[in-house]
Amino acid sequence: MSMxxxxxxxxxKDVFQAFFSCDLHECKGTCCVEGELGxxxxxxxxxxxxxxxxxxxxxxxxxxxxxxNRHGSVEVYQGRQYTRTxxxxxCVFTCVRDGITVCGIEIAFHDGLxxxxxxxxxxxxxxxxxxxxxxDYLVYEQHSMCxxxxxxxxERQIKLIDYVQHALSLLYGNDWVKSLKAFIDVSPMx
Numbered sequence: 689m690s691m692x693x694x695x696x697x698x699x700x701k702d703v704f705q706a707f708f709s710c711d712l713h714e715c716k717g718t719c720c721v722e723g724e725l726g727x728x729x730x731x732x733x734x735x736x737x738x739x740x741x742x743x744x745x746x747x748x749x750x751x752x753x754x755x756x757n758r759h760g761s762v763e764v765y766q767g768r769q770y771t772r773t774x775x776x777x778x779c780v781f782t783c784v785r786d787g788i789t790v791c792g793i794e795i796a797f798h799d800g801l802x803x804x805x806x807x808x809x810x811x812x813x814x815x816x817x818x819x820x821x822x823x824d825y826l827v828y829e830q831h832s833m834c835x836x837x838x839x840x841x842x843e844r845q846i847k848l849i850d851y852v853q854h855a856l857s858l859l860y861g862n863d864w865v866k867s868l869k870a871f872i873d874v875s876p877m878x
Contacts, residue, residue, distance in 0.1 A: 691825070692875075694868045697860060698820055702828040704872050706848035707841030708814065714836035717789030719813055721778040722833055726763070726771030728809040728816075734762045734769040736804055737781075737793075743801035744781075747792040752780050771807065781806075811855035815848070 691700050729737065740761055745753050755774050761781070763772050772780045781792045794806040805811065814834055818825045828848060830838075841851065849856065849868065857865050 691820075692871065693823075694871060695860070695864055696823055697864070698823050698825040699868065700825070700827045702830075703815060703826050703848060704875065706828050706830075706838070707844075707846060708834070708837050708848040708851045709841040709844050709846040710834075710851075711836045711840045712788050712790075714840075715833055716787065717782070718833040719831070720782045720789045720791060720810075722831075723773075724776060725765055726773045726779045727807040729762065729769045729771060729807055731769070733804075733807050737761045737771065737807075740781075741796075741802065744792055744796045747795055747801075748781065748783055752782070752792075755780055808855055808859060812852050812859070815852055815856075817859075 691698050693699075738761060740756060745756070748756075751774065755772070759772055761772055762769050764770075774780055778789065779791070782789050783792045783795070784790070785795075791806045791810065793802065793804075794810075796802040797805040809816070814829045814831060814837075815826050816829050818827055840846075841848065849872070853865060856868070
């Protein structure tokens with residue numbers, strides 16, 4: 689069995705078995721830089737980020753602010769909305785702190801400057817939500833840039849689902865996460 693259904697959500701077995709814990713000092717925030725597109729956005733996230741606040745803009749590097757003013761913050765690709773990237777590289781909302789690429793949205797949220805956090809797709813990463821049979825299908829994207837996170841997760845015995853539990857709760861609710869964990873506790877897939 690390669691996937692299971694938890695309520696109306698399909699979950700790939702790799703999500704259950706993986707260990708993961710970001711180590712920003714190792715990867716330097718590469719996930720905010722690598723890739724062809726920015727962060728996938730929900731309709732409400734895209735609407736919220738369409739006009740970034742002055743507080744958020746103050747945290748971003750000058751090149752990002754100029755890019756935002758010229759091109760906007762959201763792009764559409766194959767009918768889905770994403771944060772814009774600069775030169776098909778870093779997300780337009782990134783900034784560098786102590787040599788590590790970080791999310792300006794997340795910093796502004798934690799500093800109390802914004803009432804919303806970084807996109808849910810970023811909070812879920814490296815889990816991605818796809819569609820299969822008309823249902824959400826959670827898959828684990830195993831990128832080479834996350835080698836250190838897999839190693840750290842294994843060493844610390846932090847399961848991927850525990851690492852992204854808060855984001856899963858935001859997306860599907862606490863009861864769904866409890867059902868997921870209950871399934872894992874009794875499943876031979878572990």
